[in-house]
Amino acid sequence: MLDILALIDELNTKFNGSLKASDDGKAIIAEKGEIKPLLSILKEEQGFNMLVDITSVDYEKNFTVVYHLMSQSNAELIRIKTDLPPENPEIESVTGLWKSADVMEREIFDLMGIVFKGHENLKRILCPDDFEGHPLQKSFKLKIQNRFE
C-alpha cells in the first residue's frame, strides 16, 4: 500500500514543505504553480507513469482540479488536488508530460470553464462551438435554446 504521508515528506524536501495531505489522508494537496513540477517528479522519479484522469469540482468558493496518476509497475493509484480562485481559474497544462491530457483538459474547459495555459488546441469538445457558457458550473443558468423547432 502506498504511504501517502511518507511520500509527501519525501517530496517536501524539494517543495519547501508546501505539500499537504488531504483531510481523509488519501490525496496530496498542492499549490497551483507547483503542479507541473510535482507531476513531472512523480512521473520520472517515483514511477507514476500513467495519467488516469483529470477532473474538476466546483465548490462555490473555489474550483478544484484533481489529477489521478497510476504506477503500472507498482500497481498503485495516487490523487493530487489543487485549488483555483473562482474569478480567474487558470492552470498550466500537462500535455507536455502526457498526450492523453489533451482531450481531458478540453473537456474541463468546455464544461467547467477552467483555462489551461500552454494547451495548443483549447476549444470545445462536447458542446456545440457556438454554445455560450460553461454548463457544469454551479452558477450556470439553463437557457432554453431551441435550435431545432
Add this chain to the structure above:
Amino acid sequence: MEIEKYKLENLVKNNFAITSLEKIFDFCRSNSLWPMSFGLACCAIEMMSSGNARYDISRFGYEAFRASPRQADVMIVAGTVTDKMAPLIKTLYEQMPEPKYVIAMGSCAITGGPFADSYNVVNGVDKILPVDVYVQGCPPRPEALINGFLELRKMMRNPKIAKVKKDA
C-alpha cells in the same frame, strides 16, 4: 371515338398493372429492410441485443445492418440526439435513397426522455426528421423493437393504416 375508347381501356389496364406491381415491391421490401443503425446511447445496446441470437430479427429479414446510409432502407434512431449531432443526422437521412423510413427508438428519441430540459439536447428526433414508428421504453425491450418493426411492415404493405382516423 373508338380509338379513344381503346386508349382509355389500355390506360386502365396499364394502371392496374402498375398498382399491383407496387404491391409486390412493397411486400418484398417489407420482408427485407436493411436498417442503418444510428445507435447513439443506451438504446443501441438493446438494438444490438435484438440482433443477436436470443431475440433474433434475422427471422424477419432485418439483420443486415448497413454502416452506410446509401445502402439502407430504415434508420433506427436509438438514443439521445444532441444539438451537436442533429445536423449530422439530417445529412445522413438526406443521403438515404427512397423509399426510406425512420424508427424512433426509446424515450430520448421520441421527446428527449429524461434529458428533456437539459442544455444541448434536441427534444425528440421528430423535430428534425419525419418519423414513421415510435417505439416506447427506456430502453425498449428487444421484443418491443421487434413489434416496432412489425408495425412498420404492416404500414409498408398497407399505407392506408397510417392515416389519421377522424373521430366518429
